[in-house]
Amino acid sequence: MIILVGWARSETPIGRGPEVTCPRCGHSGAWLVFEKKTGPTLYFLRLGSRKTWAAACPVCYCGAEVHSSEDRDRLLRADPRDSAWLADLIRSAETTSSQPEWGRPNR
Numbered sequence: 001m002i003i004l005v006g007w008a009r010s011e012t013p014i015g016r017g018p019e020v021t022c023p024r025c026g027h028s029g030a031w032l033v034f035e036k037k038t039g040p041t042l043y044f045l046r047l048g049s050r051k052t053w054a055a056a057c058p059v060c061y062c063g064a065e066v067h068s069s070e071d072r073d074r075l076l077r078a079d080p081r082d083s084a085w086l087a088d089l090i091r092s093a094e095t096t097s098s099q100p101e102w103g104r105p106n107r
């Protein structure tokens, strides 16, 4: 008997975030907000999942991940006053060695 175990990952766009200038490509505009679910699978069925959220540049797909629903709501409010907060979040993500990409089609 073969036991099929795996790892599932999905990203779903859930709205628009604050307007920000992308530190990687320079695009200015609203970033997209994604919900990411990851978790183990058994015979292609999810056994559970963990949710995180991210705002990502719609041009180059670089993004910043958040781990609380409060921060997700802050992204979705798209309040211009949160642009500085998002820019700081992006800058901190830029310092990591592997910058994740969000929403890139055909991955």
Ligand SMILES: [Zn+2]
Residues within 6 Å of the ligand: 022, 023, 024, 025, 026, 027, 057, 058, 059, 060, 061, 062
């Ligand atoms: Zn960009």
